[in-house]
Amino acid sequence: MGNGYKMAVLIKQVPDTSSAAGVNPDGTVDRARAKRMINPFDKFALQKAIETRAAHGGEINVISMGPPPALEVLVEALEYGADYGYLLSDRRLAASDTLATAFALYKAITYLKDVDIVFTGLQTTDGDTAQTGPQIAERLDVAQITYCETMEIVNGRIQASRIIDGGIQKLETAPPALITIANSASRLEHKKFANVHMVKKLSRDKAEMERRIKTITLDDIGAEPERVGLLGSPTVVGKTWKLGEKGGSCQLFKGDKPSHEVELLVGAIKSDGKGVEEFVA
Amino acid sequence: MSDRIEYDVTLVGAGPANMALAYRLVQLTDRPIRIAVLEKAKEIGGHLLSGAVSNPRVIEKLFPMWKSDGFPHKGICSESYVSILGPRRWENVPSLLTPPYFKKEGYAILNISDMCAYIAAKITAEAAQKDGVVVDFYPGFPAQRIVFDGDRVAGVKVDDTGDENADTLYSKVTVFGDKGFVSRDLIAKYNLRKNPQVWSVGVKEVWETPQSHEGKVWHTMGYPMAPGHLGGGFVYGQTNNQLVIGMVMGLDFVNPNLRPPQILQDLKKHPFIQEMLRGAKLVKYGASVLPEGGFYSLPEKFAVDGAMLVGDALGTLDVKRFSGVDKAMESGYQAAETIWEAHKKEDFSASGLASYQARIMNGWVGKELSDSRYFRKAFNDHPKLLDIFIPRLAAAVDSGKSVVYAGIQAGMADPFGSLGLLSARKKIENPSDIGPAVYKEDRTHIGKDYADNRKISEGYAENTIYTTADVVFYAHTHYGEENRHIEEFDAAVCKECIATFDASKKDTPCVGDCTAEVHQTLEKDGTRIHAMALENCVQCTTCEIVCPRTNIRVRAALRGYGPDFSGM
Ligand SMILES: Cc1cc2nc3c(=O)[nH]c(=O)nc-3n(C[C@H](O)[C@H](O)[C@H](O)COP(=O)(O)OP(=O)(O)OC[C@H]3O[C@@H](n4cnc5c(N)ncnc54)[C@H](O)[C@@H]3O)c2cc1C
Ligand SMILES: Cc1cc2nc3c(=O)[nH]c(=O)nc-3n(C[C@H](O)[C@H](O)[C@H](O)COP(=O)(O)OP(=O)(O)OC[C@H]3O[C@@H](n4cnc5c(N)ncnc54)[C@H](O)[C@@H]3O)c2cc1C
Ligand code: SF4
Ligand code: SF4
Numbered sequence: 001m002g003n004g005y006k007m008a009v010l011i012k013q014v015p016d017t018s019s020a021a022g023v024n025p026d027g028t029v030d031r032a033r034a035k036r037m038i039n040p041f042d043k044f045a046l047q048k049a050i051e052t053r054a055a056h057g058g059e060i061n062v063i064s065m066g067p068p069p070a071l072e073v074l075v076e077a078l079e080y081g082a083d084y085g086y087l088l089s090d091r092r093l094a095a096s097d098t099l100a101t102a103f104a105l106y107k108a109i110t111y112l113k114d115v116d117i118v119f120t121g122l123q124t125t126d127g128d129t130a131q132t133g134p135q136i137a138e139r140l141d142v143a144q145i146t147y148c149e150t151m152e153i154v155n156g157r158i159q160a161s162r163i164i165d166g167g168i169q170k171l172e173t174a175p176p177a178l179i180t181i182a183n184s185a186s187r188l189e190h191k192k193f194a195n196v197h198m199v200k201k202l203s204r205d206k207a208e209m210e211r212r213i214k215t216i217t218l219d220d221i222g223a224e225p226e227r228v229g230l231l232g233s234p235t236v237v238g239k240t241w242k243l244g245e246k247g248g249s250c251q252l253f254k255g256d257k258p259s260h261e262v263e264l265l266v267g268a269i270k271s272d273g274k275g276v277e278e279f280v281a
Numbered sequence: 282m283s284d285r286i287e288y289d290v291t292l293v294g295a296g297p298a299n300m301a302l303a304y305r306l307v308q309l310t311d312r313p314i315r316i317a318v319l320e321k322a323k324e325i326g327g328h329l330l331s332g333a334v335s336n337p338r339v340i341e342k343l344f345p346m347w348k349s350d351g352f353p354h355k356g357i358c359s360e361s362y363v364s365i366l367g368p369r370r371w372e373n374v375p376s377l378l379t380p381p382y383f384k385k386e387g388y389a390i391l392n393i394s395d396m397c398a399y400i401a402a403k404i405t406a407e408a409a410q411k412d413g414v415v416v417d418f419y420p421g422f423p424a425q426r427i428v429f430d431g432d433r434v435a436g437v438k439v440d441d442t443g444d445e446n447a448d449t450l451y452s453k454v455t456v457f458g459d460k461g462f463v464s465r466d467l468i469a470k471y472n473l474r475k476n477p478q479v480w481s482v483g484v485k486e487v488w489e490t491p492q493s494h495e496g497k498v499w500h501t502m503g504y505p506m507a508p509g510h511l512g513g514g515f516v517y518g519q520t521n522n523q524l525v526i527g528m529v530m531g532l533d534f535v536n537p538n539l540r541p542p543q544i545l546q547d548l549k550k551h552p553f554i555q556e557m558l559r560g561a562k563l564v565k566y567g568a569s570v571l572p573e574g575g576f577y578s579l580p581e582k583f584a585v586d587g588a589m590l591v592g593d594a595l596g597t598l599d600v601k602r603f604s605g606v607d608k609a610m611e612s613g614y615q616a617a618e619t620i621w622e623a624h625k626k627e628d629f630s631a632s633g634l635a636s637y638q639a640r641i642m643n644g645w646v647g648k649e650l651s652d653s654r655y656f657r658k659a660f661n662d663h664p665k666l667l668d669i670f671i672p673r674l675a676a677a678v679d680s681g682k683s684v685v686y687a688g689i690q691a692g693m694a695d696p697f698g699s700l701g702l703l704s705a706r707k708k709i710e711n712p713s714d715i716g717p718a719v720y721k722e723d724r725t726h727i728g729k730d731y732a733d734n735r736k737i738s739e740g741y742a743e744n745t746i747y748t749t750a751d752v753v754f755y756a757h758t759h760y761g762e763e764n765r766h767i768e769e770f771d772a773a774v775c776k777e778c779i780a781t782f783d784a785s786k787k788d789t790p791c792v793g794d795c796t797a798e799v800h801q802t803l804e805k806d807g808t809r810i811h812a813m814a815l816e817n818c819v820q821c822t823t824c825e826i827v828c829p830r831t832n833i834r835v836r837a838a839l840r841g842y843g844p845d846f847s848g849m
Contacts, residue, residue: 122490180742190840191421192440192442192447193286193419193422193439193440193450193599194283194286194440194442194444194446194447196419196422197286197417200417204415251745252744252750253744254743254744254745254746254747254748255347255746255748256543256546256746256747256748257551257748257751258748260743261748264743
């Protein structure tokens, strides 16, 4: 491979789970108010692409499907070292289920042309189905390696280790392929100063920014509107339940010495008629 | 190799000094200028901690409408007291007897973490209005070391990719507002500080209380400091029912095991504070150091070829007035004026930047620092002040005397001592020239045999007191497993040090003075060694300051690792 590999990394923007902002009292997410972040699983996918480029050269294209704020994850991906970003954004995509999402992303990948390797995360922290990657592979009609932990490319063939129940399975295939990366794979490297600097310059250079990050629509990728969004989503959400909250009474014992705190704890266990069970249970 | 990364101005550290600088410079400029701001915290303000009650004189210059336009102050001081504490009683010094510089009415109550995040946003907004004016913030990217080009500062190293151009941030001028983290190397290289800096450490908690104490400010002396040790408390009532409780204590005294977090816990045990903390909730804990040498610790030059020092890195803090924020900001303000002139003349050499020093020393910062120049020396020259007078005063107050009566009694008890007191007082209040103060460089004078016989308040509520290990949890530190930001130079030296302190049943100073339970000594293969739980570290640098053998160095942690001081 003279010019290395053309790679696509699929990254979803998800609500920031570490922030309480935008979580409704009933536990559902108000996406407009919530803080947003890169789906943490997708960082492992991006890292694999970065490692592959470092070893063999090539170009990293990040694709995200979502409303306009998802542009943030593309900019961040460039700070991490990706080469190009594509935001697939179209009102007609709203309410897509995994079938529709996978179809739209498949179309976006074919729009990029000649992609050798597609990397996806294992699952997302909001949708959590882990279906998108495999569905795209089926539509692309390429080999798929799921739960991949490590991989290298030797003589043009991908040699991968994937996690299976009770062990590791080794697989080999030739590109093109789609690989979903396990979250036990190597962690995403910290941003390089030079990349962060480059992205700051991009933000002041409209033409260059448009060359590096493109927003594309259903018309660009040639996806039929009736196969995406609400129309293209056979999933029916019947009802959602809140399964209740874990928790219980938690009592903290404070004192100015640890030994004192232990005394207080032991005292409480002894004096409180309910005995030890309450603390052990 | 990639292209060189170049800016006109690089600011190291997004503290009050450099934020005032950047804001002023953007105000001044009418031509293109490119400014980079490096900050070791992962967000601007994330590693900033102060009191703080501050004269708003620089804030007023920069943000004339600061009281009403959303500037994030935490209230305006309406009542301020100097209080004398014994373990049981708390007496405020009558207003008439309170030195004018300790009256804080009308001053701004600030948390500089929120303040600097706010100013950073304002800088970005102002810069966007001006063609060719660029201010790029790089939180999470500390300056790791200074890059020289001959004797000129060419920039700072910011990354470790191995490609020199990608790893270096080059600038025409680099301004260090980093409280010494890397700028101490500059000071050492040019031997700029002939008289060493004197350090204190401050520990602080923010509480949410059922009642509001907004606008009230107390500065305390006496309890819970040990006799002979300079230190005092601060208690500030903020907006939103927040109460700030802190202790500042000198690191140049004889006790090798100061245990700052414990002293803060002891202050909280005082009945007066207990009353305010009833039903309250701890929000955050943190610590940071203060450069207290003042006038005589200022470097000989404030600028060299391609570099300047501002704020605490320079040493503008005035401990007599407890004024650091305003002086740091003024130094940034004056540095901006200087840089603007230098930018127009394209001359960032030492001589092009030389007017900075005169601007500081001829202005109010220089005048007030000169007026405070013997404050620290007074305590060094007159040990009876801390050994005898303040403890007696506190004891008399504790036994029910009024402050005035207690003061007379404490003074009269030792007529010869009180002559010394008058002379100490003169050094503090109204100094005539008695030559420069000379500070000690190291900690070799600390006492292995020091005995702490402090009396601690009784009857406190357990749930407002935390074991020191618990408090650390409230600093919300985060580090990656690869982090190694404190360097121990020679393990053998630590072993000797441990043996010395073990022999007198003391902890080593790094263990005894750490503000976040990082250092420990433990047994390994039959010898006692020094170890660190770096994941707790709040990056206050106390351990480095107190290490009697200069055997560790605290570096700026990479990747934004460290505490979360937002709101401090
Ligand atoms: C029963 C059900 C009903 C749903 N109904 C709705 C609905 O009405 N409206 C609605 O908006 N959503 C709905 N969703 C969510 C939506 O289907 C999923 O968020 C979406 O299909 C992606 O699936 P996932 O989040 O499970 O991703 P996974 O399959 O868990 O993700 C695997 C990988 O695919 C890639 N990927 C996934 N999504 C994207 C993306 N958008 N951009 C780029 N890469 C991506 C990432 O690499 C990710 O790591 C529903 C989901 C389910 C299970
Ligand atoms: C407990 C305490 C209470 C105080 N109370 C008061 C008070 O009531 N009133 C008052 O006026 N003053 C008070 N002060 C003093 C005041 O806070 C300081 O004088 C002031 O903050 C100094 O500002 P600065 O900008 O020089 O530095 P700092 O505020 O120390 O800011 C330095 C910044 O540089 C960053 N930095 C450090 N090294 C690097 C690096 N290598 N690369 C990138 N970034 C780096 C730090 O993370 C930080 O953000 C108090 C100080 C303390 C510790
Ligand atoms: S770091 Fe310094 S104080 Fe701590 S054990 Fe080593 S030599 Fe002693
Ligand atoms: S290890 Fe040093 S720098 Fe870190 S918290 Fe302790 S004293 Fe401060």
